[in-house]
Amino acid sequence: MNQQDLPRYRPLLSDARAHLTHEVSALDERGRASTISIPAERPLTVYVDKRELVTLMTLGGAPEALTLGYLRNQRLVRSIEDVVSVQVDWSVDAVAVVTRSGIADVEERTAKKVVTTGCGQGSVFGGLMDEVETISLDDSARLTQSVVYRIVDTIRTQQSIYKQAGSVHGCALFSNTGELLYFVEDVGRHNAVDAIAGLMWLEGMRGEDKVFYTTGRLTSEMVIKGAQMGIPFLLSRSGTTQMGHMVAEKVGMSLLARCTGKHFLLLAGQERLVFEPELLELPPVPRSA
């Protein structure tokens, strides 16, 4: 579905805020006391038309976008226009979603559970792999090596909860010229990718000319979600798994793993990367810590 053909409809969204870090006391190996920051982790119970759907454990930085992206990526709601409102209330750790026409076959759709490798959003309702069979990403998309380096350097210098408190995953959406569009962190990286899917949905943004970056591993579920969003390029600081690689080859996604400094490993969709060997003669981008 070409979402740019949709009128720019926007559901009624809350703008719920919560503290994203929490201080705890620690003793180190010499018994020295200190106070450290750790990321928040809180339940968000999703009610759709007053029916309890799922409880997501989340950092809480983008709960409205997370809820929308969860409904989108789980294929529970087909169009943003079907969403009337998304109202998060942290006083009860809940989000109330009102839809125009409800969730089709919700019983059947939620019956089959796949517990995945992914961090965060471990549960995917049935049929995702079937859907993969129908996805084929744009062959003509290209990404230059200089944009890969711009993206890696942008992530390296990005202010983040990770730098304050650790123990979160970050996901980011970039244009194919390396412009940062969205950056979301969560205790589970699948929440972060879903929140980005929710933001893209709100803006009617297509994936075909975008680049997705994750700090997490490129497991099957991450690759499937990138493919669902129509994004041809998936970059990670980390590595991949056999099914992540297999799905990327099936849908024609370019996978770049171990992206750090000037290094990367191009594992699938190799024809889409435009190598620029002259870049490697420049002084190297400092490696992230």
Add this chain to the structure above:
Amino acid sequence: MNQQDLPRYRPLLSDARAHLTHEVSALDERGRASTISIPAERPLTVYVDKRELVTLMTLGGAPEALTLGYLRNQRLVRSIEDVVSVQVDWSVDAVAVVTRSGIADVEERTAKKVVTTGCGQGSVFGGLMDEVETISLDDSARLTQSVVYRIVDTIRTQQSIYKQAGSVHGCALFSNTGELLYFVEDVGRHNAVDAIAGLMWLEGMRGEDKVFYTTGRLTSEMVIKGAQMGIPFLLSRSGTTQMGHMVAEKVGMSLLARCTGKHFLLLAGQERLVFEPELLELPPVPRSA
């Protein structure tokens, strides 16, 4: 339940084997081709008494133990004696479990889903947090600083899929003298912890004098699982989250985060650690890569 009081009953288990790594071709930033190993990731669909329960995405190193531990940690089967057989067949990516008396209230037990922060086993059936309220770990358990260092060094030198292929989490069970009892890796760390729970179940092994190590983050679900196994000490190379820390304090678990070389941060259950400052005068243990 004191499992050492049970007679040593053993269900009929298959001993299914599968390749744990897979080779793929890669191009690096200079366009140089190489072949790298990545971890296997495969579905394992669990059938209990011919009823499809869940599909776990797994490395495949310990499928029988994973299945047992999943049934145990999800509280779907209360006793190992209720399990007649666990037969894995990789030719169909399935495991057939036969129980003596079935899963009680399976409809109701599988109805409520919590999608957690954890890698791997994202889905936890209802009631875990209620159960946490009932858990209180042994106050008298102690762990010495020298044993912490022995554990960290044992993990550092352990042969692993991680060293071959990356992108897996490792979990290990140690005695309180630092003897390695079990080491399991999986693409999701919750599979690794469940596999260890399954091995403990088979042996009727109690957790109260054990130490659990994970390479992954100490999120709420990891702490809950450690508490369910009755293990008072949870060590990680990584950090923790607010709910992981909160649950550890609630059940009285000692959390040691950022364990690397001679460094650690003791974040909860601080009274249980026996500091040995003299150890820090010794030459430091080399840090892991």
